[in-house]
Amino acid sequence: MTRGMKVFIDDAGDAGFKFDHGSSSHFVIACVVFDDNLIAEEVALEMKKFRRKQGWRDDHEFKFNKLKKDITEEILRLVAPFDYRVRAVRVDKSLIRSGELRQNRQTFYNFMVAQTLDRVPGLEDADIRLDGTASREYKQSTKAYFRKQLNTATKKIGDFRFVDSKTNNLIQLADLCAGSILRASSEKTDADVYVEILKERIEEIWDFR
Numbered sequence: 001m002t003r004g005m006k007v008f009i010d011d012a013g014d015a016g017f018k019f020d021h022g023s024s025s026h027f028v029i030a031c032v033v034f035d036d037n038l039i040a041e042e043v044a045l046e047m048k049k050f051r052r053k054q055g056w057r058d059d060h061e062f063k064f065n066k067l068k069k070d071i072t073e074e075i076l077r078l079v080a081p082f083d084y085r086v087r088a089v090r091v092d093k094s095l096i097r098s099g100e101l102r103q104n105r106q107t108f109y110n111f112m113v114a115q116t117l118d119r120v121p122g123l124e125d126a127d128i129r130l131d132g133t134a135s136r137e138y139k140q141s142t143k144a145y146f147r148k149q150l151n152t153a154t155k156k157i158g159d160f161r162f163v164d165s166k167t168n169n170l171i172q173l174a175d176l177c178a179g180s181i182l183r184a185s186s187e188k189t190d191a192d193v194y195v196e197i198l199k200e201r202i203e204e205i206w207d208f209r
Helices: 037-053 069-079 099-103 105-118 136-150 169-183 193-198
Strands: 003-013 026-036 085-092 126-131 157-163 202-208
Touching: 003 037, 003 105, 003 169, 026 037, 026 105, 026 169, 037 069, 037 169, 069 169, 069 193, 085 105, 085 169, 099 105, 105 136, 105 202, 126 169, 136 157, 169 193
Parallel strands: 003 126, 085 202, 126 157
Antiparallel strands: 003 026, 026 085
């Protein structure tokens, strides 16, 4: 079967609160949502073909903070016609008052991912892919946290896995979307360039309060 929701998650900015030591002012979690697995496969293939067209190795990772502006724009335009949705939470970290969230980066990160997923309409029996390589104990505790937070009235999470972004084009797409949304919060000259390309795909950017 090709039907079935797939959600790919990545972030931009950082989860720290040491603003005087380089922590970002904002933090973004972006979910790239596919309602049809076949479309997800087609997008991943288009990204792979684009990489080979550039003469890059298959493990050359598309990361917003490392790509040239024109390459980022070209990739986003390449996949923009496909039927996927982008939902994101954007956090002005100066507004966070919770001591627990400010003191524990992982608690803050997990909380924001759960908040973002909770706002995805129709999230039921969805396969979740989250960027990250970590210890087995961390992965198990994190999975348990998300299942507890999200599997309430209906079963919202099906298969939940951590994946290495270097081997997953759709996690890399989530990175590009997260980076684009974070850039829109800046005063840089290209602040709105990428979200303009993504506007037909962006379903929600939620400014967390």
